[in-house]
Amino acid sequence: MKTQQTAEGVARPAGRPRSEKAERSIIEATLELLGEGIGVSELSIESIAGRAGVGKTTIYRRWSNKEDLVVDALATLKPPIPLPQGGTVRDDLVTYLRVIQEETRHHRTRCIMNIAMSDSERHPRLAERFRELAVEPRRAVVAAVLRRGMETGELRADLDIDMALALLSGAMIWSTKWSHSGESDAGLPERIVDEALKGFRPRNSEQ
Amino acid sequence: MKTQQTAEGVARPAGRPRSEKAERSIIEATLELLGEGIGVSELSIESIAGRAGVGKTTIYRRWSNKEDLVVDALATLKPPIPLPQGGTVRDDLVTYLRVIQEETRHHRTRCIMNIAMSDSERHPRLAERFRELAVEPRRAVVAAVLRRGMETGELRADLDIDMALALLSGAMIWSTKWSHSGESDAGLPERIVDEALKGFRPRNSEQ
DNA sequence: CCGATACGCAACGGGACCGTTTCATAATCC
DNA sequence: GGATTATGAAACGGTCCCGTTGCGTATCGG
Numbered sequence: 001m002k003t004q005q006t007a008e009g010v011a012r013p014a015g016r017p018r019s020e021k022a023e024r025s026i027i028e029a030t031l032e033l034l035g036e037g038i039g040v041s042e043l044s045i046e047s048i049a050g051r052a053g054v055g056k057t058t059i060y061r062r063w064s065n066k067e068d069l070v071v072d073a074l075a076t077l078k079p080p081i082p083l084p085q086g087g088t089v090r091d092d093l094v095t096y097l098r099v100i101q102e103e104t105r106h107h108r109t110r111c112i113m114n115i116a117m118s119d120s121e122r123h124p125r126l127a128e129r130f131r132e133l134a135v136e137p138r139r140a141v142v143a144a145v146l147r148r149g150m151e152t153g154e155l156r157a158d159l160d161i162d163m164a165l166a167l168l169s170g171a172m173i174w175s176t177k178w179s180h181s182g183e184s185d186a187g188l189p190e191r192i193v194d195e196a197l198k199g200f201r202p203r204n205s206e207q
Numbered sequence: 208m209k210t211q212q213t214a215e216g217v218a219r220p221a222g223r224p225r226s227e228k229a230e231r232s233i234i235e236a237t238l239e240l241l242g243e244g245i246g247v248s249e250l251s252i253e254s255i256a257g258r259a260g261v262g263k264t265t266i267y268r269r270w271s272n273k274e275d276l277v278v279d280a281l282a283t284l285k286p287p288i289p290l291p292q293g294g295t296v297r298d299d300l301v302t303y304l305r306v307i308q309e310e311t312r313h314h315r316t317r318c319i320m321n322i323a324m325s326d327s328e329r330h331p332r333l334a335e336r337f338r339e340l341a342v343e344p345r346r347a348v349v350a351a352v353l354r355r356g357m358e359t360g361e362l363r364a365d366l367d368i369d370m371a372l373a374l375l376s377g378a379m380i381w382s383t384k385w386s387h388s389g390e391s392d393a394g395l396p397e398r399i400v401d402e403a404l405k406g407f408r409p410r411n412s413e414q
Numbered sequence: 415c416c417g418a419t420a421c422g423c424a425a426c427g428g429g430a431c432c433g434t435t436t437c438a439t440a441a442t443c444c
Numbered sequence: 445g446g447a448t449t450a451t452g453a454a455a456c457g458g459t460c461c462c463g464t465t466g467c468g469t470a471t472c473g474g
Contacts, residue, residue, distance in 0.1 A: 015449025016441040022451075037329060042248050044431055055452040060433070114328060117384065118321040122244060135385050149407075156409045162387070163378070163402045170377025171370070177324070178342050180369070195370045199406020200356075202363045222419025223471040229421080251461055262422045267463070 018062075025052040026059055030073040035108035040070055040119040040126070067123050074129045077112070079137045089149035090193055096142055097172050097189035104176045139165060167196050225269070232259040233266055237280040242315035247277055247326040247333070274330055281336045284319070286344045296356035297400055303349055304379050304396035311383045346372060374403050 029051035033043055043066060049056045063069040083099065085092045103109040116134065120127030142165055149155035171192045179185065236258035240250055250273065256263045270276040290306065292299045310316040323341065327334030349372055356362035378399045383392065 012443090013449075014443060014447075016451080018450065019441095039246060039248060039325070041246060045433085046431060049452095053452085055454095056433080057435095057453090058451060061450080110328065114325040118246070118325040121317065121321060131385065153409065155407050156405070159407055160398065160402055163382075163398055164407055166378040166381045166386075167374050167399070167403060170379070170381030171373040172377070174373045174377030174380065175370075178338065179373075191367065191370055192374070195367055196374060196403070197407045198363070199408070200353075200362050200366055200371055200404045201406070202360065219473090220419075221417075221473065223421075225420065226471095252463085253461060256422095260422085262424095263463080264423090264465090265421065268420080 019058075022052070022054050022058050023062065026054055026062075026069070027073045027076055028052070029054075030069060031077070034070070034073070034115060035111050037107075037111050040066070040115060040123065043070070067125060070123075071125055071129050074112075074126070074133060077133065079134060083138070083141045083145075085141070085145055089145055089152075089154045090197060092145045093142070093168060093193045093196075094189045096138070096145075097168060097192055100169065100172045101176065101185065101189055104173075142168075164196070168192060171196070226265075229259070229261050229265050230269065233261055233269075233276070234280045234283055235259070236261075237276060238284070241277070241280070241322060242318050244314070244318050247273070247322060247330065250277070274332060277330075278332050278336050281319075281333070281340060284340065286341060290345070290348045290352075292348070292352055296352055296359075296361045297404060299352045300349070300375060300400045301396045303345075303352075304375060304399055307376065307379045308383065308392065308396055311380075349375075371403070375399060378403070 026048060029048050030043070032051060033047060034040070038047075045056055045059055045066065048054075048069075049059055059069070063072070083092065083096050085095075087095075104113070115126070116130040120130060139162075143161050146155060146159065146161050146164055150157055150159055172189070175188055175192070176185065233255060236255050237250070239258060240254060241247070245254075252263055252266055252273065255261075255276075256266055266276070270279070290299065290303050292302075294302075311320070322333070323337040327337060346369075350368050353362060353366065353368050353371055357364055357366055379396070382395060382399070386392065
């Protein structure tokens with residue numbers, strides 16, 4: 001194993017270098033298949049190789065098992081849409097839920113979410129990726145919005161931020177999944193936010 | 208195909224009757240495997256037959272495909288725990304969420320829920336079963352609790368029941384799935400319910 | 415006992431993938 | 445050119461499962 005020094009001083013093995021194009025198309029093929037509804041357990045290396053136009057060897061040389069590949073593939077998904085914040089707290093929250101709602105319309109996103117919900121049970125490292133990739137960044141952004149509202153007095157000063165986030169996100173997911181068939185989804189984000197802001201109690205009740 | 212008349216007047220085919228015991232153990236084996244984390248797509252007839260101590264023939268004779276079998280198997284799951292209602296609305300809601308929380312502790316229930324969330328995408332009839340089996344009955348019970356609260360004045364008269372239900376159930380699911388690792392789940396139901404009842408706004412804010 | 419049907423079991427041919435190996439070819443450095 | 449490593453293609457033996465068939469046995473009605 002001879003190595004050379006590049007101009008940048010990075011050690012480099014002798015021989016033909018690995019093709020970055022192949023690597024990209026492998027990951028792209030993986031995401032495509034997952035996005036078509038193929039679960040992690042049904043995902044086969046052969047199908048990925050076929051889709052990517054690549055020999056199985058090339059895949060096995062880089063990833064020793066399927067989970068590693070999927071983890072790396074998911075890491076390339078960029079957190080979509082930085083939430084535009086700046087309006088009312090209510091408006092920002094509505095925008096946030098609209099983003100979620102829009103995503104659930106795309107088949108690809110739904111499939112990825114399904115993997116996050118289910119396959120992560122058997123693949124803890126997948127769950128980890130999802131958390132740091134999709135859950136945590138959004139949590140941070142919305143948490144900032146909520147904190148702002150608590151400072152301006154638009155929200156209760158003792159609001160439990162994580163709980164508020166769970167109520168909003170959870171309600172959105174739950175509604176799109178189990179809403180009555182005929183029920184319209186128009187204005188759903190607004191209705192969720194307003195209901196959450198108001199609370200269930202009458203405005204002038206004691207306690 | 209000769210048939211005879213039984214005492215009850217029910218037509219009955221000639222020959223040895225099908226074994227109800229076999230049928231039960233097939234369904235039981237199916238539920239066991241699903242409860243161990245086997246997804247619908249990975250579930251194989253051979254594994255079911257093996258687990259049930261039954262020939263594959265016996266399964267194929269009764270169900271023409273896997274989805275039919277799973278649908279029938281799920282139908283035998285009884286909606287667990289009729290929600291004890293009678294206390295405060297708040298108490299009843301807390302009880303409801305505690306039931307959900309307790310279920311998510313059981314691996315079997317978690318697996319079934321995962322199937323409901325993910326596999327139902329590719330198997331509409333499964334989604335149907337889940338709705339009428341697990342979602343709808345609970346919705347009805349909790350809706351009754353909420354309606355009672357609206358009548359007694361404990362809750363806002365114009366509360367959107369379906370929305371309230373989505374907030375509560377969604378928050379519970381979301382929290383148990385994506386809560387911070389170290390975070391304790393103790394008192395989670397109470398905290399969700401209280402946060403939902405109070406709403407996010409300060410008690411004496413205008414609008 | 416007889417005809418009919420169901421049972422569990424074993425075996426079938428066929429398909430999809432597994433993870434590995436071999437091979438001719440391509441890319442890189444010296 | 446020579447050494448070295450990567451690439452895509454093909455083939456390997458092996459496993460799992462498919463859905464079907466045949467077999468000997470068990471259980472029903474008549």
